[in-house]
Amino acid sequence: xxxxxxxxxxxxxxxxxxxxxxxxxxxxxxxxxxxxxxxxxxxxxxxxxxxxxxxxxxxxxxxxxxxxxxxxxxxxxxxxxxxxxxxxxxxxxxxxxxxxxxxxxxxxxxxxxxxxxxxxxxxxxxxxxxxxxxxxxxxxxxxxxxxxxxxxxxxxxxxxxxxxxxxxxxxxxxxxxxxxxxxxxxxxxxxxxxxxxxxxxxxxxxxxxxxxxxxxxxxxxxxxxxxxxxxxxxxxxxxxxxxxxxxxxxxxxxxxxxxxxxxxxxxxxxxxxxxxxxxxxxxxxxxxxxxxxxxxxxxxxxxxxxxxxxxxxxxxxxxxxxxxxxxxxxxxxxxxxxxxxxxxxxxxxxxxxxxxxxxxxxxxxxxxxxxxxxxxxxxxxxxxxxxxxxxxxxxxxxxxxxxxxxxxxxxxxxxxxxxxxxxxxxxxxxxxxxxxxxxxxxxxxxxxxxxxxxxxxxxxxxxxxxxxxxxxxxxxxxxxxxxxxxxxxxxxxxxxxxxxxxxxxxxxxxxxxxxxxxxxxxxxxxxxxxxxxxxxxxxxxxxxxxxxxxxxxxxxxxxxxxxxxxxxxxxxxxxxxxxxxxxxxxxxxxxxxxxxxxxxxxxxxxxxxxxxxxxxxxxxxxxxxxxxxxxxxxxxxxxxxxxxxxxxxxxxxxxxxxxxxxxxxxxxxxxxxxxxxxxxxxxxxxxxxxxxxxxxxxxxxxxxxxxxxxxxxxxxxxxxxxxxxxxxxxxxxxxxxxxxxxxxxxxxxxxxxxxxxxxxxxxxxxxxxxxxxxxxxxxxxxxxxxxxxxxxxxxxxxxxxxxxxxxxxxxxxxxxx
Numbered sequence: 001x002x003x004x005x006x007x008x009x010x011x012x013x014x015x016x017x018x019x020x021x022x023x024x025x026x027x028x029x030x031x032x033x034x035x036x037x038x039x040x041x042x043x044x045x046x047x048x049x050x051x052x053x054x055x056x057x058x059x060x061x062x063x064x065x066x067x068x069x070x071x072x073x074x075x076x077x078x079x080x081x082x083x084x085x086x087x088x089x090x091x092x093x094x095x096x097x098x099x100x101x102x103x104x105x106x107x108x109x110x111x112x113x114x115x116x117x118x119x120x121x122x123x124x125x126x127x128x129x130x131x132x133x134x135x136x137x138x139x140x141x142x143x144x145x146x147x148x149x150x151x152x153x154x155x156x157x158x159x160x161x162x163x164x165x166x167x168x169x170x171x172x173x174x175x176x177x178x179x180x181x182x183x184x185x186x187x188x189x190x191x192x193x194x195x196x197x198x199x200x201x202x203x204x205x206x207x208x209x210x211x212x213x214x215x216x217x218x219x220x221x222x223x224x225x226x227x228x229x230x231x232x233x234x235x236x237x238x239x240x241x242x243x244x245x246x247x248x249x250x251x252x253x254x255x256x257x258x259x260x261x262x263x264x265x266x267x268x269x270x271x272x273x274x275x276x277x278x279x280x281x282x283x284x285x286x287x288x289x290x291x292x293x294x295x296x297x298x299x300x301x302x303x304x305x306x307x308x309x310x311x312x313x314x315x316x317x318x319x320x321x322x323x324x325x326x327x328x329x330x331x332x333x334x335x336x337x338x339x340x341x342x343x344x345x346x347x348x349x350x351x352x353x354x355x356x357x358x359x360x361x362x363x364x365x366x367x368x369x370x371x372x373x374x375x376x377x378x379x380x381x382x383x384x385x386x387x388x389x390x391x392x393x394x395x396x397x398x399x400x401x402x403x404x405x406x407x408x409x410x411x412x413x414x415x416x417x418x419x420x421x422x423x424x425x426x427x428x429x430x431x432x433x434x435x436x437x438x439x440x441x442x443x444x445x446x447x448x449x450x451x452x453x454x455x456x457x458x459x460x461x462x463x464x465x466x467x468x469x470x471x472x473x474x475x476x477x478x479x480x481x482x483x484x485x486x487x488x489x490x491x492x493x494x495x496x497x498x499x500x501x502x503x504x505x506x507x508x509x510x511x512x513x514x515x516x517x518x519x520x521x522x523x524x525x526x527x528x529x530x531x532x533x534x535x536x537x538x539x540x541x542x543x544x545x546x547x548x549x550x551x552x553x554x555x556x557x558x559x560x561x562x563x564x565x566x567x568x569x570x571x572x573x574x575x576x577x578x579x580x581x582x583x584x585x586x587x588x589x590x591x592x593x594x595x596x597x598x599x600x601x602x603x604x605x606x607x608x609x610x611x612x613x614x615x616x617x618x619x620x621x622x623x624x625x626x627x628x629x630x631x632x633x634x635x636x637x638x639x640x641x642x643x644x645x646x647x648x649x650x651x652x653x654x655x656x657x658x659x660x661x662x663x664x665x666x667x668x669x670x671x672x673x674x675x676x677x678x679x680x681x682x683x684x685x686x687x688x689x690x691x692x693x694x695x696x697x698x699x700x701x702x703x704x705x706x707x708x709x710x711x712x713x714x715x716x717x718x719x720x721x722x723x724x725x726x727x728x729x730x731x732x733x734x735x736x737x738x739x740x741x742x743x744x745x746x747x748x749x750x751x752x753x754x755x756x757x758x759x760x761x762x763x764x765x766x767x768x769x770x771x772x773x774x775x776x777x778x779x780x781x782x783x784x785x786x787x788x789x790x791x792x793x794x795x796x797x798x799x800x801x802x803x804x805x806x807x808x809x810x811x812x813x814x815x816x817x
Contacts (some may be wrong), residue, residue: 022361024079028086029372032094036810041095047088054081090372094812100142102194107170108762110199113137114164116215118144120223121157122256125592128154131192133215135162141169142193149198149207158212159219165207169196173761173815175566176790176806177600179448179512179607182376188813189373218327222252225477232480233487243487243494249275250465250473250486253329260593265494267447268501270436270454271461279337279383280466285324285474286341290317314345332367332379336387339363356391360384373813378446382439385522389438390431393529432458434529441521441547448512448607453500464493511552511609521547552608554578556797558669558699562730562756564784564792565604566805567596569760569767570623573706573732574601575697576610580667583615583638584695584706584732589626597627602634612638613667616659618692618708620648628653643677643691658682659693661721670699675722676714689735690714696725702796704730705750711735715746723749730754730794733776737768737785747779754802756792757785761817787817 058077119131127150134143147167149157157163172195174183187195198207226248233244245257255276266272274280294313297303303312318341325334340363347354364384367374374380432455443450451457472486500506513521524543527536555561555578563574570588574581583605587596605612612635617625620643629650632638640656641663642649649656663674676694677686692708705728710718715734718726731752734741736759755776759767768776768785776783782802784792790806806814 018358019355019361020075021078021082022365024082025086025365026368026375027079028083028088029090029368030375031083032087032090033372033375033811035091035812038091038095038098038812041092044088044091044095047084048092051081051085051088054084086368089369093372097188097191097193098812100193102142102169102171103140104171106139106141108168109139110166110168110204111137111139111141112164112166112205113141113145114162114210115145116213117157117159117161117163118216118219120159120219120226120252120254123154125152127151128157130157131190132163144191144193145169146172146187146192146195147198148196149200151200155209159223160213160216162210162213163207164210166199166204167196168199169194170762171195171815173787173817175568175600175786176809176814177565177604178563178791178793178805180566180600180603180791184814185373185376185811189371189377222254222327222329226252226254228480229476229483232476232483241487243490246275246490247473247476247483247486250281250470251477252327253331253334260598262494265497265501267449268451268453268507269457269461269497270451271457271465271497273333273382274458274461274465276331276333279333280462281328281470282321282325282334282337283341284466284470286317286321289320290314293317293320311349314349318342318345332371332374332377333383335367335370336363336383339366340387356394357388360388360391363387381442381446385442386435386439389434389526389529392526393434393531428462429455429459432462437529438522438525441518441525441544444510444521444547444550445513445515445518448609449507449509451507453503453506457497457500460496461493464489469493509606509609510548511550512607513547513550517546517550552610555668555795559795559797560670560697560699560704561796562697562704562792562794563604564732564756564758564786565600566786566790567600567627567758568786569736569758569763569765570596570626571618571708571732571736571758572596572601572627573756573758574604574610575704577670578668580613581610582672583612583631585618585624585708586615586627586631588623595626595630597630601627602630605631605634611635614639614641616640616693616695617642617644617649618659618706619688620644621688621709624708625649641674641693643682643693644688670697672697673725675725676710676718694718696728699796702730702799703728704732704794704796705752706732707734707741708732709735709738709741711738711740712743712746715741715743719745719749726750728752729796729799730756731781733757733768733772733783735767736765737772738765739769739771742772742775744775747775747781751779752781753799754794755781755783757783759786761787 054077058081113132113134114136115132115134117130118133121128121130127148129146129148132145132147134141134145145167172184172187172192174181176182187193200207229248229251230244233241233247242259242262245255245259246262248257249255253276258275263272266275290313293316294309297307297309297312297316303309318338321341322338325338328334340359343354343359343362347359367380436454440450469486469489472482472489476483476486520543524540524547527540528544530537555576557578559577561576563576565572565574565587567587568590571585572587573584575584583601587601589595590599612631615628615631615635615638617628617640619625625644625648629652632650632652632654636652636654638654640649640654641659642656643659644656646653646656659674659677661674661676661678665672673696674693675696677691681691689709689711690713692710692714694708694710694714695706697704697706705726711734726746726749728750729752731750731754733755734746737757757768759765768783773783784802784804788806789804793803793805810816
């Protein structure tokens, strides 16, 4: 249809091209993804049908009527049609999918189900997680569930097994924070509309393994190979064992076993893209397959007479590369690479020539058609922008030519016959330079951090991983001892990266800029790397500099801001003045290797480029001190004020100062004061909750009170000693809304307008307690709780309003409590 439109009337359709059609289709999809609520499904169906009718009418008009239509008008009409089509198709799919949403009445109920393990089971210290494809249930549940089996020694689960079990489910609900990971989008994108756990108590019926089925053979094969990798390396030397997770990631795309410390090194050195199944790996496998298939095909004269060996080799390479991409998890880079490979090979076999931009746009549209929500993932933009930049820089001086293509991790590059190692190295270094400069603004938008040693790291890492470690890891599927060789090679590679990451300047962190500023920065980076004259390239610097120098807005002098992130069941509150910052508590520890510090607090501090002056850990409970290790690793300069003893703090904590009533200081015209505990409270050896540090913040006009986990006895003591100083506009409700706190007398004395409750969705403690909720309601205190609000932002100079991050940034896939 596209070629028909173009060929019908070249003079009147010079504005039209497949690239523009694809661009408008993507624009319509992006607009649909901004909807906070879905419309009825028939609205979207009507849009799609209307767009199709308009296309048919336009074709007839071009053929029979509108020969003199202006290019600009035709461009606008076609743009609107394809935008409407993208909007309608994505909305239609979303509306149909949302019909399987979990009935809220079923949350917390025990439900007997039977289903099939539909994914690679993931083990951790608390048990195992897996996807369950539902076959039958005692209640109406969504077809795909994310299930946890909390057991330190759970039975071995295999993909494709059929089980019957008693589970308890709830709607997908994740933390909603500025610049934070969208857990609910991640589950939505994978088709999961309920999470749950297996009931395996002494009074519950035991889960029953029924049989191994033929379902999910790819997942079962991946699991088999992963288990073989771990077994092979478990008996090897201690130097090799830590790299089992890296080998599994390179072979299978399973990154779950890579240590957090290793991920930090990969990010700091800019090589994280190499430890996943990327376009480079798929391409290498494809061309290896082309060679093998071609060699085998030429062994048979009959086959060569039927299909030329060259054509058979190209088709076989694409098929085998696609099979490998499926085996490795079918991520966005793998999808993009397979689509581009297939397109280039198809065009070559058909004797057609397409401009590079059309191949690039076709891959974009194909990925979005399969997964519209990929547009909201960083990997999509990093992958396609990198490809587009390499396309543009490789072809900017010869846009009319149609080169042959090869696809690398950075994208599709012109195949050139390099006659010397020197020119090959020069070409690789040039590509790394182009990608580094062009993607730096985009990386800052997405992560707020860019590696300054990335060029040095990738100069060795790309050939080392691509041509040594990855081939050894893949051949290990046939010859398992090669996995040990790959582990030794990985050890040397990691030593080099750790050395680079050890420099204090290895990574540069800035506040994440707004999207429009980032888009200008990406444009500036592209202008700088295009093979133009230096006079033209310099024009990109003004576009690039604002991104590199961006500073997050700070409170005015004499004012303060409270940001209570969504961390689940625990406390962590960031307070900022014009030039200082304080963190009150560090959030909970979720498991041995997972806590709110790593997952929420540290990323938030990085995104805002906050330098902490002081950390207050109110008391020793795990839901308040759990993230301290990660915070102090990032902010070693911060001083520590706490009621906890050293044995409750991480090893990297600075020298502590006990918090004690009467301590006070001033930052930028804002007063900070500790109201509790008193010195005698330490001597009386009160329980940890009773020792919670109570912090009062005031600028003389507005006041906030942070109370930790104090209970009614401590509230009564504060009423006796500091009744006049308790009045506040914002109150961090004591003990997450427990019934042991928030007495009527205390609430009357504080009389806040806003009450913040940091508690987990459907937490096992029942916080906030119904009794406390009723007391708050009776006093017209507006409750800002994590499940409904997500992150809470309150600013003293805009005290009449508050930002609930979940509500302000609501999208249709987000859970509504």
